[in-house]
Amino acid sequence: MLQVPFIREHRDLVITRLAKRNIDVTETIDEVIALDEERRRIQTALDNTLAESNALSKEIGMMYKSGEVQKANLLKEKTSQLKEASKTLNEALNATSESLTEILYKIPNVPHESVPAGNTEEDNEEVFREGEIPKLFDGAIPHWELAKKYDIIDFELGNKITGAGFPVYKGKGARLQRALIAYFLDKNTEAGYTEYQLPLLVNEASGFGTGQLPDKEGQMYHVTEDNLYLIPTAEVPGTNIFRDTLLNEIELPIGITGYTPCFRREAGSYGAHVRGLNRLHQFDKVEILRVEHPSNSYKAIDGMVAHVKSILQDLKLPYRILRLCGGDLGFTAALTYDFEVFSTAQDRWLEISSVSNFETFQANRLKLRFKNSDGKNELAHTLNGSSLALPRVLAGILENYQIADGIVIPEVLQAYTGFSKID
Template sequence: MLQVQFIRENKQRVLDGLAKRNFANAETIVEEVIQTDENRRAAQAKLDAVLAESNKLSKEIGNLFKSGEVQKATILKEKTAKLKEDSKVFSETLNSEANKLQHLLYQIPNVPHVSVVSGKNEKDNEELFKEGSIPELGEYALPHWELAKKYNLIDFELGAKVTGAGFPIYKGKGARLQRALIAYFLDKNTAAGYTEVQVPLLINEASGLGTGQLPDKEGQMYHVTEDALYLIPTSEVPITNMHRGDLLQEADLPKAYTGYTPCFRREAGSYGAHVRGLNRLHQFDKVEIVRVEHPDNSYRALQDMVEHIKEILRELKLPYRILRLCGGDTGFTAALTFDFEVYSTAQNRWLEISSASNMETFQANRLKLRFKNKEGKSQLAHTLNASSLALPRVLAGILENYQTKDGIKIPEVLIPYCGFDTID
């Protein structure tokens, strides 16, 4: 979440940034934050003054009793009783205003980076880069869900029988190709300096609040109500929360992690042809990269992450493009996001396969994730994450772009992981 001091000192910048996001009632909520913070600070000042006076009188009472001046001590004790009542009132006011301020701050998204343009939705995103040739498949080309059925790779109906729609079952070479992609992505990430971690698939409420999934996306998460736990929407959440509440040393930065997990998203309200097959699922596999960075280095780190993902897609030889998301399409916690999309030849459309984002201090402020700088002062770190990569649409891209009349070829870089070079 945004820091109150930042909002106070950069009010117009905050309002301009929220305007890029088309954030409703921005001026009203920003003013309410500032006023609530003033109320909170006033209550804190009054409470501090009362407590200081009470402490002073307590010492005087002790001295009076020691010197035998009981009557004077009794009079002062009556004053301290009144001060205790006042402190209780000011303490309740302080807690009330602090809770209200926290609630307001949770509602405000991150301020977009200066390079982010205004826009309402994905139609207003900026294409920055495109690479790879789109194959000419001819009349035999099939979408991935038909290829999956033809070659017995993925069974969507069986998954629906076991659980429900959006929970596919991978079979035979489909399952082996899925496993090969996971191993390949992890190997690429660890070779680039990311430490591999295996994290829980369930998180507590504090973790969801820390990275911004709660309360913003509560309706999109699966909730285990009896235990008050949530199934993770991405491994970014448990990985980033490994450092919740930490005070790192500047020399400890950066922290770089990669992890593979299944991901779970309710995707409420997602219907239509654009969600067929692997295009949108309730459970899917993803390999993530996460960084905790010094603020001075975070945008260089973001560019490094972009270049790293580009290298993977070049090795897979998939046609892809990079978009800079507009304000209206940028996620709640992100200051700047680059989306990668792979071209689905059989569907004749682009499919998102990765988002690389810099959250700046937005998550770190929620997480209380700080580092001690060279001057010995505590400072909020920057957090970043990216998919490297999300498997369903990468798999869809491989099936569709590598299909031939006689079968599906396997990208050369994956053959050592798969143990086969063709699906037929």
């Protein structure tokens, strides 16, 4: 959530930067400023009324002590009027504050100056590419056919048990999935991230804290009776560890990692591009999160990008990095880099990671602050990244590592799988 003082002080910049998202927020921003002016006016009137009431109460007490009962009773009528006025002002203040908060919840984060303008993913900017795209043998097939051929993933069984988008991993497929999770976690902890095991259900406050609510409410599975949500990513429970927290500056930076299943309704997703592992309702992901000093967060995101690059280099998968344009940028992000692996069998790029800096947007919602060197409370910056999402990484491995008589396991994973080939 954007901070009102920032909006007031940088009105034109906020409007200009948000235009990169292809939205005109001029009226909304002016409404925020007007509501804040009204809120401040009411707060001042309330403070003055309470101060006058307190002063009169002291004066009445002194009159009773000195025997001026009649004068004291007359003033008591005045205090009754002031109390009624205070109640009215307090109700108006709460209503105005709620209206202001509701509007602020609907305004996305301000894109960083480096974010390119654009409408769709075609306008994203490629900033890096590495790895040679393998030349597959004649007769190479996509991962959903490989999964059936070698009996390692059963999409039809998952559909029987639950529905489309809930695959069942079997035998060496399940072992490979477990190997990837263990490898990713080991890689992250070696880089200094502390491992957490996190809840898979979160409450409404957690959803609002990281920005899934109200923006993505329709994309989450909702347990209505308990008003809990299945997590769409470990970012939600992981970042909410720090909700309503005041840190000391010396505690920064903080880095955590965690593996969780993730659940997304993916309403409206259909077609050939969502076949197999390309788009699922339940999938596994290992996440990295950081809480940073504002002066260090853009150096930190560069470090996170370099870390994800090292994983893909170990896996020897061809990949590229995109800086997302304003129209493709997530609601809460100020800057996002997407990693994509090339699927040779599908002849297309598959997104496998997003690394984002949210600056103070989440921290403001979370009330995540630190005490700086001047002794003042300051909002921290939050960042997160997939390290990595398993389905499309697995799809890339199956398709790019296939040979005529099986699928070779990347060398870095063989110590985890206990085998070097699926056949």
